[in-house]
Amino acid sequence: MAAPLRVAVLLSGTGSLLQALIDAAADPGLGATIVVVGSDRTRAQGLSRAERVGIPTFAHPCPNGSDRAAWDVELTRLVAEHEPDLVVSAGFMKLVGVAFLAAFAGRIINTHPALLPSFPGMHGVRDALAYGVKVTGATVFVVDDGVDSGRILDQDSLRIEPADTEDSLHERIKQLERTMLVGCVADFAAGRLSLPYPCAQQRDAAQF
Ligand code: GRF
Numbered sequence: 001m002a003a004p005l006r007v008a009v010l011l012s013g014t015g016s017l018l019q020a021l022i023d024a025a026a027d028p029g030l031g032a033t034i035v036v037v038g039s040d041r042t043r044a045q046g047l048s049r050a051e052r053v054g055i056p057t058f059a060h061p062c063p064n065g066s067d068r069a070a071w072d073v074e075l076t077r078l079v080a081e082h083e084p085d086l087v088v089s090a091g092f093m094k095l096v097g098v099a100f101l102a103a104f105a106g107r108i109i110n111t112h113p114a115l116l117p118s119f120p121g122m123h124g125v126r127d128a129l130a131y132g133v134k135v136t137g138a139t140v141f142v143v144d145d146g147v148d149s150g151r152i153l154d155q156d157s158l159r160i161e162p163a164d165t166e167d168s169l170h171e172r173i174k175q176l177e178r179t180m181l182v183g184c185v186a187d188f189a190a191g192r193l194s195l196p197y198p199c200a201q202q203r204d205a206a207q208f
Helices: 016-025 045-052 068-080 098-103 124-131 166-190 200-206
Strands: 005-011 032-039 057-059 086-089 108-112 135-142 152-159
Touching: 005 016, 005 045, 005 166, 016 032, 016 045, 016 166, 032 045, 032 068, 032 166, 045 057, 068 098, 086 166, 108 166, 124 135, 124 166, 135 166, 152 166
Parallel strands: 005 032, 005 086, 032 057, 086 108
Antiparallel strands: 108 135, 135 152
């Protein structure tokens, strides 16, 4: 049997998406193992979820006014030492920089709580509600050097209910995100999706 796909996870928050990955990876049939969980927040609840099941963790804060490029280089080192095949941004609220993108080109995936290319950025759920769309959803995509602009791997949708608040809607969207994220990791592990995944620059070059 092939060695399991080595997955690094980055997060900033409660880590319910990480939990879905931990639960799925408990089944060897997924073919993936989480080798490290990192956060920009020292007290992110997601770090505790990883610690409870013995996954190595690190916290790497980026205080306001700090050297962002140096932070990115150190983040790259902290992740690279675990030799991941795939990096999953699971609610990581920082944009990675050039060092990180160069080290893991085509190997970083992210999940966004809206149907990209609509409503990119920090407040996808709020922005969709404020616009008044009737259908929204979630997107799993390959990270490139833009904001939520990389190639789309999967999407799923739901209807916004009249009684929805930002929180209730986000919770239902996260259910979609958990399922799709696990599905994408399974696809990479099984070779149904290739690594490195062609990134935007390669796609552009191929068009000419
Ligand atoms: C997800 O909706 C993700 O798309 C967004 O942050 C949320 C993370 O949720 N960027 P959790 O911390 O895993 O519960």
